[in-house]
Structure formats: C-alpha cells, structure tokens
Amino acid sequence: MELLDNQTASRKHKINLKKELKKYVKFWPLFLIFPLLFYTAAKIYLRYTPPQYFSKTTLKFEQTSPRAAQQALNDLKNLGVGVSNEELDAETVVMVSKPILGQVVKNLNLDVKYYSVGAIKEVEYYNELPIKARIVELKNPEQFGGVSYLIESKNTSSFTLSDVEGKNLKKYNFGQVVDLGFGKVVFERKFPSIEVKNTKVVFTNPKNVISGLEGALNVSIYKSLLMDISMTSASYRKSEAILKELVNVYNAEGIKDKNQEAQFTADFIDKRLQIITDELEGIENQKEGVKKDYQITDLAAQAQMALSNVNANTKELLGIATQYDLVNSVYQLSNNSSQNLLPTGLGLSSSIDSQISKYNELVLTRNRVLKQATNQNPAVVEMNKQIGILKEGIRANLGDVRRSLQDNMSRLQSDINADQSKINKFPKQERIFRSIDRQQNLKEALFLFLLQKREENSINLAVALPKAKVVNPPYTTGIVAPKGQMILYSAIALGVILPLLFIFIKLLLNTKIYSKEDMDSVLSNASLIGEIPENNDKEELMKLDDFTVYAESFRILASNLKHMLKVKGANQKSATILVTSSVKGEGKTTISMNLAVSLSGNAKVLIIGADIRNPQLQRFVHKSKIGLTDYLVSDDITPEAYIIDSRINANLDIFFSGAKSPNPNDLLDMDKFDDMITYLRTKYDYIVMDSAPMMLVSDTLNLVDQSDYILYVAKANYTEKEMLLFAENFMMENNVNNMSFVLNNVKPQFSRYANKYGYGYGYYNETRSQSFITKLLNR
Template sequence: MEQTNINKLLSKYFKHWPLFAIGTVTCLAAVFLYIRYWADTEYEVVSTILVKNKDIGQGTAKAESIKDLGLIKNYTDVEDEIGILRSTGLMEKVIADRSLNINYFIEGKVRDVEVYGKSVPIEILVDETATDLIYNLPIHIKFLNDTEFELETTVNDQSYKTQHTFGDLVTAPFGTFTVTAKENHEYIDNGKPLYFVIRDTDIIIDAFLKNLNVEQINKASNLLGIRFVSGNKEKGEAVVAGLIETYVDEMIKYENELAENTIKMIDNRLKLLSGEIEGVEKTVEEFKTKNDPSSVANNTQIYIAQANDYKKLITDYQTEINVINAIETYLLQGNSDVPIPAALSANDPSLTSMIEQYNATLLEKGQMSQSASSANPIIVNLDRTLNDLGKAILENARSAKNRLMIAQRNLQSNANKYQAQIAKIPSMERQLVDISRDKSTKESLYLYLLQKREEEVLSLAAPVSSTRIVSLPRANRYPVSPNKTALYLGGLLLGLFLPFSTVYAKELLNNKITSIEDLSNLISAPILGEIAKSKDGELISTEGNSRTPAAELFRLLCFNLEYLKKTDTNQTLLVTSTIQGEGKTYIASNLAITMASNGEKVVVLSFDLRMPRLMKSFDLSDTPGLTDFIIQKDLHSSDIIQKHPSIDNLYLIGSGMEINQVGRLMLSERIEVLMDSLKKDYDRIIIDTPPIGLISDAFALNAYIDGTIYVTRKNLTKNEHSKTIESIHKNGKLRNTMVLLNDTEAAQSYGYGVKTTI
C-alpha cells in the first residue's frame, strides 16, 4: 500500500516532466549567464609571516636566570602586531606607494575587465590635493602614437576630449595628473577601449581592510596568516606583498629611531662621566705624589677588604639609583614624543614592563598620527594613556629608588662597622680608599653605558627586522567566489523546486476532482468507471457499428453497467449530474446509441424540461414530447416517440413544448402511465434529467428507475459536490447510484479510455 501511494504521489509530478525540464534548464542557464557575465570572480591571496617576541624586561643575568626557572614568562604581543597590520595608516601607505587607488579597465560588450601590473601600458600619478578631483569617473585613453595620447570622458553632461604628450602635466576639469608610458608591458591593443578610474583612497582603504584577514595560526606560536580577497590575482599579491614590506620598513624605522635617541643620551652621559673619571684619577695621582701608602697593617687589609665588599654592593645599588635618576630626568624634561631608551631599563621587571608599554603606546600614536589629526578621539585617548604611563613610571621609579636607598643605607651601616676599625689606619689610607671607591663607581657606570651604546650601535648598523616571511604571497589557483559547484547545485535544486512547488500549490489549491482516485476517496458509492476525451473531438457517435475509440468506450461502459446492476433487468437508467456542463446528455446519447447497436430496443427521454439539449444532438424536434403527453390526456405514448432515421432500435422522446411550471408536471400521474407503457415495448429506457445540484426534478423519477448513472467531470466537478453524491447514495434518493468520471485523459485510461474500478 505504501509503495502504491508513493507511485501515485510521484505520478502526479511525473506527468508534468516538461515543466521540470524547462525549469531545470532555465535555472542552470541563468546560473551560467550569472557566472559568465555578472558574478565577480575573486581569488584568495595567502601569506605567512613570523613576528618577534618581546620579553617583560631585559634585566641582568640574575633576571635571566629567574626567567629560565619559569618564574617570569615571555610576553608575545601578537595581537598588537595584528592590529598594526590591519591599521588604516599602514594600508594607506601601501595604496599610496603603489597607486592602488587608480583602477584600469578594458571595456567589454557585456562587462568590463580590470587589468593590473604588466597588463597596463601606462602609469598615472594623481594630485589628490586638487579640489576639482572627481572620483569614480571613467576616463578613456586612446594611444595616438608612441608619444601622444587622447583623453575622452563626460563631465557634467558635457563631452571632454583632449590630446596630450606622455609625461606632461594634465590639468582637466576632473583633476590634475600625469600619464607616463611603461616600457615593459604585456598590453595588446585589440581595439577594445581602455579607461581608468580614480577612486577615493578612504573608500579603497575600507574595502581592502574588509577583504583582509590577519590571524594567529596557532595560539602557541607567533606565526601570522594573512588572507586577502581580490578580483585580480596579481593585484591581490601586490597588496599583500606591499603590506608586509611596509610593515617591515615601519618596524625597522621605529627601532632605528629608538636606537638613535638612546645613543644620543648615552653619549651625553659618557661625556660627563669621562670628565668626572679624569678628575678622580688626577686626585689619585696628586694624593700618591704627596703620600706613601705602601705601609698598611695586616689586620687593616682584612678590614679594608670587608669594607670594600660592602662598598662594592653599595656601588651596585648606586648604579641602579643613577639609572633610575636618568629615567626620572628624561621624563621630567618633557620628552613625551620620544621613546624612552632601552638602555635605561632598570633591573626592576615591573618598571621595565611599563617602559616597554610606554614605547609601544608611543609607536601606536605615531602610526595613528600619520592618518588622523591630533583632535582625533583615539589620539587624545593615546595621549591620556601616555601621560598616565609617564606618571606611573615616575611613581614606580621613585618607589624603586627608595627601596634601593634603604638597602644601600643598611649596607652602609654594616660597612661603618668595619670602617670603625679602619679608622685606626692612617688618614692617608682612608683618603685613598675613598678616592678608589669613587673611581670604581664612576668606572662601573661608564662601562655599563659604554656597553649599552655598543649594543645600540650594532642594532643600528644592521637594520634587519626580526619579522620573517615564511611563505610569499600567492593567490589560489581556483577562485573562492563565485562557487560554481554550489551555484549549479543551487540552480538545479531551484529548477526542480519551482515546478514542484507550482504543481504542489496547484494541487493544494485545486478544489475539483481530477482523477478516479479522488472520487474513491470522497464517496462510498460504486465507481462505474471513467470516460476519456474523444481524440477527434466528436461529442456524439452517429454510427452504431462504429469501431472508433469513442464507440469502444461506451461498449465497455455497458459491460460495467451489467456487472454492477442490482436488478435482473436494469431496464430503466437515469442519467444526471450535479451541475450543468458535466456531460450527462453526452453520456446518455452515446450510451443509447451503443445499446441500440448491440441489438437492444432503446428509447431515450429528454426529461431536462427547462434546458433540453438531447434532441438537438440528433437533429430532431423536441415536440411533440413529454410536456405535451402530460398535459394532453388524449395523447398516447406512440404519439410522442420519434425513431432515429439512421440508427436501428433507437427511439427518442423530446421534452415537448415549453411551460413555466415544470415542477408540477414532474408529479403528474401521466409519467407513471408513460413509463409503464415504455417498459412493455422497450428493452432499455434512458432518462436524461436536469442537474440535481440546480433542480430536484430527477428525484421525482426515482420510483420508475432501476439504476442511476451520476456523471462527474474532471476539473469541473468540485470536491464539495461529493457530499451531494454521498447523501443521494446513502439515503437512497436515487436507486442504485453509480458514479462515472467524464473527460479524463486518454493516457490515464485502460484500453480506449474506460477504466473500470469495480
């Protein structure tokens, strides 16, 4: 049963296969035309770079050893680098350096094609500061010879056409620019117009950043994946390559500026220390000239050694204090636009972290200042951050200095204990120790600064960025858009869905009977079968022995009538329908002809007294007829019966003269007299009655009939009419009601068009 239902369901759609074929072909053709002439082909350019790490501080060997133990973790500023790569300032430099705001097109019949790089024979330099610059204006260029060209466009509905020489400054109503010819290009002039369009840089920046994606490939690594979507492979690769190149150049520039500022500060400090060391050495020389320090007691040497150890520690703390003083001096001098030199990094990790954060924020401000004014909210916010960081660094530096001074005082207290013992040595020795200690402090600071200066000089002498290109920018072989597979699959599904939905909606909204299955589901009355359309368009079969498909249909119908009969004779048959136009007269006429051709004596009564059509089908007169017989009591049945002139055994009775009160005639006793007389003389009596849904005349004949042929018609009889048929069948209003479906498709029928459903 389930398989049968599926077959029935599919058959409803298979019969509309031309609609599905047309829908599929149309949608696939639409997809092809969309891909060919409308869709923008886009490729994805992919590249990978490795960015450097920055540690939280660059302390001494002690700090490095602590870091090796895992107590201090490295800080990877990958998110900052991603932000820099996606910044508008960086992208603006890429666009400006490569003139990416100027697009070149070759005009086509359906769509224009953008060209780039070697496919462009010219190079244009535009003065973007000009106030008369018009964006998005197609400007056609025509090469007259190797040195001259012609510009043509339309400005404010006025044609503009001028000739120029390559390299000359062109001043036009739409802008000022220079056009130069490229020496090495692959452009071939095939007669198609070449034109260029000047775009707004800000719009290009937004469009490029929208198509740019920079992400960390792995959270545990510093590899960054750069993806850029472009309609031109070469142009997309140029954008990504330019982005990486500009990024590296900016980082080298920033690092060089930081190194230069550090070297300047160290040089100033070294000059001061050099003078101080020379003064200390001169003092030592004068002291030794005047005194002889060669004689010192053994114990005194021990005390001096212990005191010197503490002095050495005090000197180390003093070095750190001097570095912190230099940081305070640097910030208090108001150098808010210059990075704090890395050489001044103290051994305090938190202070070092703040200094690095201060320099990073200053770098970000410098990049933003290239594309935004000082009144920009972001720059104002960065200034506020720099101010807060400066205050925090000063506060942290003072706190660190206080701690160092406290520790220094503690060491000094311990040193004083030994100093008391040393006090017994000659004044000469004490003076020499003081001078040596002062000299040692200054020399240590001098060597420290000299080492830092050499480090900065080396970094400046080798301007190589720590950023490394892992994979060069390369466009994918196949475009990412449009997705041809998805589009064709979608077109195929749409081509099937639209006809399916159309058929489904038609079936859903259809409230009329379309098949014998619909009848079977709606009524319980026996189904007599179905009659297909006559292929030659004939409504009446006029030859009793005809072997036409129409004649065969009604022969099979006669067989079904005998099979379904409930009386021995099934002599009197009433033919009716629900509404007009369902073919009851056509069925009654052809059924009578078929039975007469089978040798039965048949009489057909036109009891549709209001709109008689039976006699017209046979080209016979309606009078005298039934109304005449009922009204005129002296008439006999033989007076109103007409024999068909060409078909043997076929007799007809017309409706008679027209009267107004038909309903009263249907209750006349004369009908019973007529029916009794006809049953004696004829083998079959077929009664053509009015539609039951409009007039109730047929019910008055129920007492005289043996069976009822209830005619329905495909795509005309409504589903709600089945309630009338079901009521007549269940309540016995018409005897032995059998339902016939008329006007079906011949391809759906059995044999010549009658399909039994007994």
C-alpha cells in the same frame, strides 16, 4: 465484460511510479531544451567571465612570555616585538584596518584601474601598460564615487581622453596636471615603445577601494602564532602585490609604533635618571650631614671602640676603687689618736709602706721600752715624738694618695659615662644611618638599571625588527572561479531540476481530475464503472457499427452498469438510470446519449431530457417542439404523444425537455412525474434521465428516488477534486448506495487500457502509433 473494483474507505492507495513518471514524460521536450539552454549559457558565461585567482601569504609572530606583562620594570614593554596569543586575535583586525589599507591603496595607486576594452568583456591590466595615472586631488571626496574614460596614445608626449561612448575627445600631454572635473590627475608614460589604444581608465574614490579590500581580504589564524592572509582577484599579479605591500605597511607601522614607544621610553628613562640623580645627591648630602653631626666615620668600629673603652675603664675603676678603700681604711686608722700599729703589705706605694714599716718598728720599740720604763722616760718621750712625726707623714701621704685615687676614679667614671652615652646613641644613629643607606642603595640600583635600559633601548631603536616574519611570500594557488566543470555539471543539473520543479509545482497546484487514480485518491466509498477516452473526432454520438475505442468504452460502461444493476437487485426489465454531474460542461448529456445508444442494442430504451433549464439532447437528434414540461402541465394521461423516435436505433426513443419552465423543480416534484416514470417502466427496459448538474440547481434531487442507479459524470482536466468530495458527501448524507462514477474525456496517457494494450483489439477501426518513450513506459 470487465470486472469492477468496488473500493471501501479503508482502501490504501499505493503510488504507481509508472503513472507518476508518465506525468513528467509528456513534458520530455523540456528535459532536452532546458539542459541544452543552460549548458549553452554556462559555456558563454565561462567564455566571457574573467578567471578569479586565489593568492595568499603566511606570517609568523614571535611569542612573548605571559609573565612579561606582570614585570613592569623587567622589560619596560619596549624591548621586544612579540605578541601573545590573545594579542594575535587583535592583530587580525589591525591587519585590515582602514589606515593600513589606505596606505596600501596609496602606495600601489589602486584607486586607478585600467581595462582592455573588448566587444563583450573587459580584462584588467596591472602594471602592464606603458602609462600610469595618479589622482592628485579630489574636489569633493565625500560625493565622488568613480568615473571612466577611454585613453589612446600613439606617441610619447601626448594622449587623448574621451568618455566611454567615445565622445568629448580631448588631448593632453604626459606629466601635465589635468583637471577632469571631479579632481586633478596626472598621466605619466613609463616606457615609450608600446602604443595604447582600446584602453579604459577608471578613477575610483580611495574610500571605495578600501572598502572593497576589506571585503576581499581574509585573515585567519592557525597553529597559534601563524597567520594566513588571502584574497581572490581577477589579476594574480595585483593580488600578490597587494598582499606584499600589506605586509610591508603593517610591519612598517609596527616598527613605527615600536619606535614611538621606544622613544617615549627613552624620554621617560632620561627624566627618571635626572630625578634619581638629584635624589642621590640629596641623600649623599644628608648622609654627610649626619656624619658631621654625630661625628661618625665608621659607625660599627666606633661602637666597638666605645664598648671596649667602657669595659677597660670599668675594670680600671674597680681596681682603683679597691685601692681607694685600702688607702681610706689605713687613713682612717692613721687619724686615730692612739699610736697603734698600722697594716702593711696592702699594695700601697713603697714609700708609704717604708714609712709604715718604720712607724711600726718604732712603736714596737717604744712598747718594749715601756715595759721597763715609763712614759716620762726621755727615750720614750723621744720615741713618741718621732712616732707622731712619722704618723703625720704617713697620714699626709695617705691623704695625697687618696685624693689621687679619687681623681682617677672621677676621670674613669667620666670616661665611662661618655662612652656609655655614645653606646646608647648608636641604635638611633644606626637606624638613621641604615635608612639613609637603604635609600641610597635603592636609588643607586634604580639608577644603574635605568642606565642599562637606556643602552638597551638605544640598541632597540637602532635595530628595526619587523613585527611579523614572512614565512610564505605571496603566491597564487590557481584559478578558484569560475569552476568550469562544476558550472557545466550544475547547469545541466539545473536544466533538469527546473523542469522537474516546474512540473511538480504545476501538478501540485493542479486540483483537477485526470485519471482513475486521481479519483481513487479523493473518493473513499465510491466506484468508477467507466472511463470514456478523449474523442478527437467531431462526431460525439456513437453508431451501432462503430468499433472505435470511444464507442467500445460506452459498451464497457453499459456492461458494467448492467452488472451493477444486477448486484443492486434492480428490476432488469425496467431500470431507471439517472445521469448527472457537478457542474455544466462535464459531458453528462453526451454520456447519457451514448449510454442509451449502447443499451438499445438488445433492449428498449428511452432517454428523458430531465435538464429542463439547459436542455442539450437536441444536439444529437432533431428537436421536437414538445416534451416533458409540456406533458406535465397537460391533461394527457400518458406521454406517448410527446415521445419521438430517435431515428438512430429502432429501440431508442427520446423524450425531450420541452418548453422551458420558470419552475422546473416544482414540475419534477409533481405526482404526475412519478406516475409517468411508473408507466414508462412498463414500456421500456431502460430509462435514461439526463438531469441538471447537482451543484448548480436542486432539480436533480427530485429524480433520485425514481432512479434505480445514478451515474455521476466527472470530466478529466475539468472537474475539480472538491466537486468529487461534494458528490461523496451527497452519497453519505442521503444514504445513496446505488451511485457510481464515470470519468469522461480521459487522455490516452491517463487511460487504464489505451497505453498498455493499444487503442484497439485489432478489429476496431481506430489505430494509433506509440512513441518510443511511451512504449518504453508501457513495458
């Protein structure tokens, strides 16, 4: 007999990796089919997907000084083509701007594409066909998206166009302007030796091509002034041509912008030179007028001369003033009526000094004579007369000298005043003159600077330097898509992951019970005492001599039940067993019947059809017309007349449900039913009651009190987990501690014994072979 595990709420469920793996292994064909399908699809994809090539080019920009922008007149911002680090970020946008891309599309004729038409895929041509088409005019550019034609040409003069289905065939000549409805195009033949057939030409709106280039081109900056431009395309020749033309157009636009700026600068310099020339002429005229007004030849020399004159005249004036004072003093003495001596040796003129000397000698002689004679002495009178004449002569000469000195002093003072006036005017004149000189020097310096810049600007206009230098010309690194090995490996991995994901989601969304582990994961305070395997035979009822796994599982259930009855302390001579389930279809009647057959091997057993609403016992045994309901509504004291022999085993009797009743709940709640169970306990060792589902009706609740043990049946791949929670809640709410579960219809892969130990013990009638994968998992 198998020992039972009675697990409590504190039980921790461990993940059984082998069990989990078995859930996936049963879908093993998916893990072969899906990788194979995805691998095949990947091979087809790689076969017919055009390879994508990665092309790039590298540019270098010249750096400008950060201070150059602050020196407005230093370079006039047009004498160099370099950019700063901040400006380089803006150049990444300019590089892929619509005007530049539009010029690239126009130069390379990218709005017309050519394809080789194959059975499955199309390959793009680029400059490989002997023909070339060009859109001359679009009638409605805003609404035109694109159109395709098939073209064929067998000679050098004409070609045929048709739609992609090969219809509407028309013939045209090369060089002819063709009106195709959307606009006018021209086809030209480049070289005549190659025949054109199975070729598709696609005309596209240039705006769409420009938008496509914007998305395909990638511009990045690294190492300060280096710029990478890259793109991915199915034709590396086309990618390299686009990158090359993009750089050429960008540099051409840069030179054009620079020349426009330089031309504007030249015009600006010419205008400024004319203005400055006029201003210089006005300043020179002003300077000339100032010189004429102030009589200036050399302001500094004239100022020095005036100062020297003032000094010299002042010195001379002092000398003459001194002489004047002496002469005036002698003159005043000479005006005296007395005939006194006059001073000599005072630096007067020699004539005056000679007269004064004669005068003094005569006075001295007279004075000596007067000492011996009187004034009336004729000699004295004569001498006085001579003295008077000399004195008058002296006074007249002194007067002349004094007037001469006064004239000299006046002249010198006038000269000094004139020179002093000039000296006083020199600061103002110097200020005015310096202001004029300063303006003249500034204008002359600016004039010379602009002349120099005009020459430099002329040189700059003549030298067309590119804005960016090509460090690496356009080149292709190789195929970047599709990546063959990665796609194949990814396809295989996806072929494995998708079935895993599908199975995982399927199992995740599946809320049904499949195995004991599933029940343990839901139930926390209940035990499982039996697993009934899936029965593929039509015969549901076991026989006493049946040694299949199906029959043996009921014998194990019966043994476990007896053990549980012993553990629970029930009367082994008269145990009442209630078999119920959550809903209809879980196999409780089959479990009840086979359990009764198994128990009847060495004990007296009665099975009662307590499911009055939907009786099912008649499926296994010939139905009697009377049964439980008939007895409960009759006046009979004992039910023997309503119990029949099962004809399966002499120890097994059957008490059918009887006639259907409108009130089965009331019948089962009768005291007569309780008395009947008490009476039948004296007649039978085991009484098995097949009851109604508990979730559907309340009939079974009346049978719980009369039951020594309750078997709650769940069916694998049928019973929902929520139904088991209902059963567990029923146990807890009604304080039922004599209930266990039976899992019915368990598939072999979910059984605890079938996979590991086989489907029999060697002497059973049933044997099954195991697959290699199943054997591998059971090791």
